[in-house]
Amino acid sequence: MYDIVIVGYGPSGVTAANLAAMQGLRIAIVEKDTDVFPRQRAISCDDEVMRVFQTIGLVGPIRAAMHEGVTSKFVTSKGKEILSLASSITHNGYHQRNFFHQPHLEGELRNGILRYPELVDLFLGHEAVSVVNGPDTATVTIKSTTDDRNTILEGKYVFACDGGSSTIRKSLGIPMEGTSLPDPWFDVQGETLQPMQGTPYFKFICDPKRPGVDCPCPGGMHRFEWRINKGDNVGQMSSKVWSIINDLARKGSGNPALKINEENLDVKRTWQYTFHVRRATQWRMGRVFLLGDAAHIMPAFAGAGMASAIRDTVNLVWKVKAVIDGRASDSLLDTYEDEREPHAAAITKYAEKLGKIVQVKNPVLASLRNSYFRTIRHIPGLKSYTNSMKGKPVPGFQSGFVARPNHQKTPVGRTFPNYDVGTENGRMLLDDYMGQDLCIFGLNADPRTLLTPEELSAWEAWGARFIRIRTGTLVVGHDEVGDPVGRLWEWFQKNNNAQLAIVRPDRIVYGVDSDRVDLSPRFAEVKTKTTA
Incomplete structure (x- = not known):
C-alpha cells in the first residue's frame, strides 16, 4: 500500500516524488526506462520552478550547471x-x-530521491498497463520490460506523469482535445x-x-x-x-x-x-490525477511545458498530504484542475502567440x-x-482553495515573495524558513491576534505556523523573521495596507486581512472528539 503511485519518472514525476517524500508520504515510482534519457528535450524553467527546486533542497546542484x-x-x-x-x-x-541540460537536471532530481530509501520504491524497467479506481485505493498493473511479468501496485492516489501518450489516461478513457500545428x-x-x-x-x-x-x-x-x-x-x-x-x-x-x-x-x-495544443477533458478521475503533458500539451515557443508540469506537482502534492492526514476533505483535491487549468491555458496561448511571431510565411x-x-x-x-x-x-486565481476576495486587486491566488530574511538561525530566503508548511504571517504583530477566534481555532487544527514579521531588523526570536530593508513591508503596504497574509505550502496566498472576507480554511475537515 502506497500513499501515491507515480507513473513516469521524468521531471514532473521525480519532482512530485521529492515533494511527497519530504512530507513523509510512502510512494512507488514506475518508469519503463532504467536510466535518465541521455539527450535534452526540455531546456527551460522559470523563477517559480526554481522556488520548487529550492523547496526540495536541490537548487544548489541544479543551478551549478x-x-x-x-x-x-x-x-x-x-x-x-x-x-x-x-x-x-x-x-x-x-x-x-x-x-538547463535535462540529463543533468533529472540526475540531480533523482539523486534527491536517494535521501528517502525508506519511503520510495523504484520500479524502473517497468511500464504501466492499466489503472483501476476503487472506493479507497487505485490499483495500477505494471509489466516488466525484461520478462513481461506483471506486478500489482495499490495506492491511495495515482499520479499520471507519463507524458502526452499517457497509458494511464488512455486506460481511464479520458480523451485529449485540441489540434496539432x-x-x-x-x-x-x-x-x-x-x-x-x-x-x-x-x-x-x-x-x-x-x-x-x-x-x-x-x-x-x-x-x-x-x-x-x-x-x-x-x-x-x-x-x-x-x-x-x-x-x-x-x-x-x-x-x-x-x-x-x-x-x-x-x-x-x-x-x-x-507542435501540439491539446488538453485532457478532465484531470482527475476518482483517485487518479493527470499531470504535465498527460493533462495539457503546448508548443515549445515559450519554453514552458516542463515548468507547467512542475507547477501541477507543487499544487497537488501538499493537498494530497492534507487529505491523507485528515486535515482536509477529499473535495480539496477537486481544486487542482480549477486552479491549474486557467494558467496552463494562458501560457499555452502565450506560446502560440510567440510561435505566430516566429512563423510568419x-x-x-x-x-x-x-x-x-x-x-x-x-x-x-x-x-x-x-x-x-x-x-x-x-x-493567478480567485476560486479554489483561497479565501474568495470580493474584488480583483488582491494578492490572493498569486505567489508570496521569496525575499531574504533574518531568522533566529541566521539569514536565508523565506522559502527555506517556511519549509512545506502553511504559514500565517503578521506584519509587526502576532498573527494570532489578527484572526477571529473561529479562524484561529480552525487554522490551529490545520497545523498552520504563525510567524511575526519584524521590519527594519535582522534581530528576531522564535517564530519571527526579520525584514531588514522593508521589502516584505512594501508588499503588505501595496496590498491595501494588509497586516496579515495566509500562505499555502505552494507559496500561493490563501488570503489577506485587507480583503475583509472570512479567512477560515475552506475544505477543512470538522474535528470531533470521540470517547471510548
Whole structure:
C-alpha cells in the first residue's frame, strides 16, 4: 500500500516524488526506462520552478550547471533585432528564464530521491498497463520490460506523469482535445568542440522562408531547430543539416562569413517533431490525477511545458498530504484542475502567440511584423513589453482553495515573495524558513491576534505556523523573521495596507486581512472528539 503511485519518472514525476517524500508520504515510482534519457528535450524553467527546486533542497546542484537569466532575441533574416525578451530576477528570488541540460537536471532530481530509501520504491524497467479506481485505493498493473511479468501496485492516489501518450489516461478513457500545428520542425543537438561564433543569446530567426532557433545550451551543448517546409524531403533532411545550420547561424548573428562544421559541433541527435495544443477533458478521475503533458500539451515557443508540469506537482502534492492526514476533505483535491487549468491555458496561448511571431510565411506580412515591433519599441508603456518578459502570464486565481476576495486587486491566488530574511538561525530566503508548511504571517504583530477566534481555532487544527514579521531588523526570536530593508513591508503596504497574509505550502496566498472576507480554511475537515 502506497500513499501515491507515480507513473513516469521524468521531471514532473521525480519532482512530485521529492515533494511527497519530504512530507513523509510512502510512494512507488514506475518508469519503463532504467536510466535518465541521455539527450535534452526540455531546456527551460522559470523563477517559480526554481522556488520548487529550492523547496526540495536541490537548487544548489541544479543551478551549478544552469544558464540563468537567458535573453531571448527575435531577429529578422538579416539578423536585425525586432524583439528582445530579457529575463530579470522577480519577487520569487530567481530569474524568469533559466536553461538547463535535462540529463543533468533529472540526475540531480533523482539523486534527491536517494535521501528517502525508506519511503520510495523504484520500479524502473517497468511500464504501466492499466489503472483501476476503487472506493479507497487505485490499483495500477505494471509489466516488466525484461520478462513481461506483471506486478500489482495499490495506492491511495495515482499520479499520471507519463507524458502526452499517457497509458494511464488512455486506460481511464479520458480523451485529449485540441489540434496539432500544421508544420513539423527538425531539431539538431550537438556538443560544442570549439567555441562557437555568433552571439550568446537564444535566438528565434524569424525568416519567412525558413524560421528557426539558434540556442547555446548548458553542458557544452548547442541546439539548432527549424521548420520543415512543404516540399522538403524529410528523409533527406539530415543531408542538409550543415547547410541549414550555417544559414540559421549567419542570419541569427548578421555575420555572412560565419561558418560551423564538424570541427565546431559534434552532432549527437537529430529528430522531427510536431507542435501540439491539446488538453485532457478532465484531470482527475476518482483517485487518479493527470499531470504535465498527460493533462495539457503546448508548443515549445515559450519554453514552458516542463515548468507547467512542475507547477501541477507543487499544487497537488501538499493537498494530497492534507487529505491523507485528515486535515482536509477529499473535495480539496477537486481544486487542482480549477486552479491549474486557467494558467496552463494562458501560457499555452502565450506560446502560440510567440510561435505566430516566429512563423510568419508571407514576406510582406513578415516585413509588416518587423516594422510593427520596431515601432512599438519606442512607444512609452509598450517599450518594456518588447524588452522584457512582462507579457508572460503568471499564475493567478480567485476560486479554489483561497479565501474568495470580493474584488480583483488582491494578492490572493498569486505567489508570496521569496525575499531574504533574518531568522533566529541566521539569514536565508523565506522559502527555506517556511519549509512545506502553511504559514500565517503578521506584519509587526502576532498573527494570532489578527484572526477571529473561529479562524484561529480552525487554522490551529490545520497545523498552520504563525510567524511575526519584524521590519527594519535582522534581530528576531522564535517564530519571527526579520525584514531588514522593508521589502516584505512594501508588499503588505501595496496590498491595501494588509497586516496579515495566509500562505499555502505552494507559496500561493490563501488570503489577506485587507480583503475583509472570512479567512477560515475552506475544505477543512470538522474535528470531533470521540470517547471510548
